[in-house]
Amino acid sequence: MDLERYKQVISDAIKGEIEAKEFYEKVALRIKEPFLMELFEKFAKEEAKHEKILTAILNKEKMDTSFFNFEKDFKVSETIDMPEVNDDMDLKGAIGIAMKNEELAMKRYTALADNCDDPQLKKVFLDLAAMERDHKFKMENSFVDVAYPEVW
Numbered sequence: 001m002d003l004e005r006y007k008q009v010i011s012d013a014i015k016g017e018i019e020a021k022e023f024y025e026k027v028a029l030r031i032k033e034p035f036l037m038e039l040f041e042k043f044a045k046e047e048a049k050h051e052k053i054l055t056a057i058l059n060k061e062k063m064d065t066s067f068f069n070f071e072k073d074f075k076v077s078e079t080i081d082m083p084e085v086n087d088d089m090d091l092k093g094a095i096g097i098a099m100k101n102e103e104l105a106m107k108r109y110t111a112l113a114d115n116c117d118d119p120q121l122k123k124v125f126l127d128l129a130a131m132e133r134d135h136k137f138k139m140e141n142s143f144v145d146v147a148y149p150e151v152w
Contacts, residue, residue, distance in 0.1 A: 005118075009128075010124070013109075014054045017047050021047035021051065022044075023101070024043040024044035024047060028044065031087065031089060031094070035091070036089060050135070072133070073133050073136065073140075074141070075140075076143055076144060077136055077139070077143075083097050092147045095142050098139045099136060099139035099142075099143050102133075102139055106136055109125045109126070110125070110129045113126045
């Protein structure tokens with residue numbers, strides 16, 4: 001894989017992080033509950049951090065296909081449907097949206113890796129999927145705490 005192709009993949013990933021950040025910012029504006037508004041603002045800031053990480057990778061001007069290697073995955077998000085965004089959303093729904101968004105991003109990168117013949121590019125996609133898997137794991141941790149309080 002050449003450097004330009006690598007840079008395009010990372011640039012596309014950056015665009016995805018920006019879109020996720022903007023989504024969370026829009027949801028935060030719709031939510032009436034102050035705690036949930038703050039939570040979605042936090043999600044937006046997290047996506048902004050992801051954008052910065054990827055921008056730093058892009059600005060290195062060299063290919064390094066071993067940035068991420070996260071294996072943790074509760075697979076909780078796969079057990080729920082995407083919650084609906086509404087003005088009266090509860091904490092479980094709010095975290096559920098974030099968790100499902102991370103799951104979809106992880107699956108998108110995994111599918112790109114699965115359909116890629118270039119070994120270096122495949123590694124980049126797998127690294128990006130690993131980054132999203134780690135974000136999903138964090139959201140799943142929060143979701144389990146909120147959705148199943150009887151466990152604690």
